[in-house]
Amino acid sequence: MKLTLPLFLSLCLFIACAKTQDAKPQVEKQESKPNKVLVAFFSKTGDNYGVGSIKIGNTHKVAQEIARQTNGTLFEIKPATPYPDAYKACTEVAQEEFRNNARPKIKGYVEDMEEYDTIYLGFPIWWGDAPMPVYTFLESYKMEGKQIYPFATHEGSVMGHSESALKKALPKSTVHKGMAIYGHTAQKDAKFVETTVRNWLKN
């Protein structure tokens, strides 16, 4: 093929354009971290204070509602050895654990904990604090930088001293102000739970 002047100029233009394209800064494809919400909770079934024998724990009911409203993943913190079904016997075991600052073994774990920045952490107030398996759970993961929103059910102690205890246990996380609901209300009044959770999440 004979290289005429117009053909030569077109060829130069084509090469120049191709070079300019090459020189364009490459936009790095950023894998955005999914903003996943975890609703982790501890709750006891069986004989409980003021509610008789229950099939779904009081805190479990609140946790379900939070997961529903936040579209979060529900995870139950389960003790490896179940607590006694009877209320009084359970309080005795729990008191002993509390006095010893025990870390009872738990079963199951959150596989992809690093994907969760926001954790709603629920528990019943036991002896003014979160039950010891909750601390076993928290100490099983790297919790740096996580936003922790505690919630509790109780029969008079509100959050007890669980918020300050959690702050101490999680120095590298941000522990926000908690939300407390009476256990018997959580068990029996789904509408109240829905509204209370909605207002708390809004704030």
Ligand SMILES: Cc1cc2nc3c(=O)[nH]c(=O)nc-3n(C[C@H](O)[C@H](O)[C@H](O)COP(=O)(O)O)c2cc1C
């Ligand atoms: C071992 C034990 C200790 C408890 N200690 C307290 C307490 O110190 N203050 C309080 O207000 N309620 C206390 N309660 C009542 C529970 O906090 C309340 O019934 C709660 O709603 C139970 O939630 P759950 O069904 O999710 O386990 C205690 C209950 C148990 C079983």
